[in-house]
Amino acid sequence: xxxxxxxxxxxxxxxxxxxxxxxxxxxxxxxxxxxxxxxxxxxxxxxxxxxxxxxxxxxxxxxxxxxxxxxxxxxxxxxxxxxxxxxxxxxxxxxxxxxxxxxxxxxxxxxxxxxxxxxxxxxxxxxxxxxxxxxxxxxxxxxxxxxxxxxxxxxxxxxxxxxxx
Ligand code: SF4
Numbered sequence: 001x002x003x004x005x006x007x008x009x010x011x012x013x014x015x016x017x018x019x020x021x022x023x024x025x026x027x028x029x030x031x032x033x034x035x036x037x038x039x040x041x042x043x044x045x046x047x048x049x050x051x052x053x054x055x056x057x058x059x060x061x062x063x064x065x066x067x068x069x070x071x072x073x074x075x076x077x078x079x080x081x082x083x084x085x086x087x088x089x090x091x092x093x094x095x096x097x098x099x100x101x102x103x104x105x106x107x108x109x110x111x112x113x114x115x116x117x118x119x120x121x122x123x124x125x126x127x128x129x130x131x132x133x134x135x136x137x138x139x140x141x142x143x144x145x146x147x148x149x150x151x152x153x154x155x156x157x158x159x160x161x162x163x164x165x
Contacts, residue, residue: 017074045088
């Protein structure tokens with residue numbers, strides 16, 4: 001987040017190299033409880049790459065298009081950095097994810113404005129076939145993309161802490 005922790009980009013890169021661990025950055029998304037997100041607070045993938053390059057350049061590692069993170073190692077092959085960039089480089093077109101909440105609701109997108117009540121179906125005694133049909137119907141209506149930063153953006157009906165990540 002700009003003005004909060006962007007000074008940690010290079011130290012985390014050094015940490016990844018020295019400890020041989022994978023470090024992931026994720027762009028700040030408007031899913032937080034306080035609803036303080038603004039485009040200016042987002043430190044983008046391109047900016048992270050540029051800043052990390054002041055330490056050592058990163059080289060991209062090929063990855064499956066449905067992976068959320070773009071993966072990089074340093075130019076000498078050491079360390080691994082993942083950057084999840086849903087704001088500046090949306091990957092919704094390749095999204096294969098749905099989520100189920102701890103109270104039994106299916107969410108077809110992090111930015112869904114409604115839930116689908118799987119628990120309610122089970123509670124009323126739905127058969128396996130009925131549950132399958134329900135889930136298939138829900139998936140077919142999965143959102144095509146998010147609308148972060150667009151004038152018609154509507155905040156998700158649950159913040160990240162109530163979704164489970
Ligand atoms: S469709 Fe929704 S859950 Fe999938 S990548 Fe886009 S914002 Fe995330």
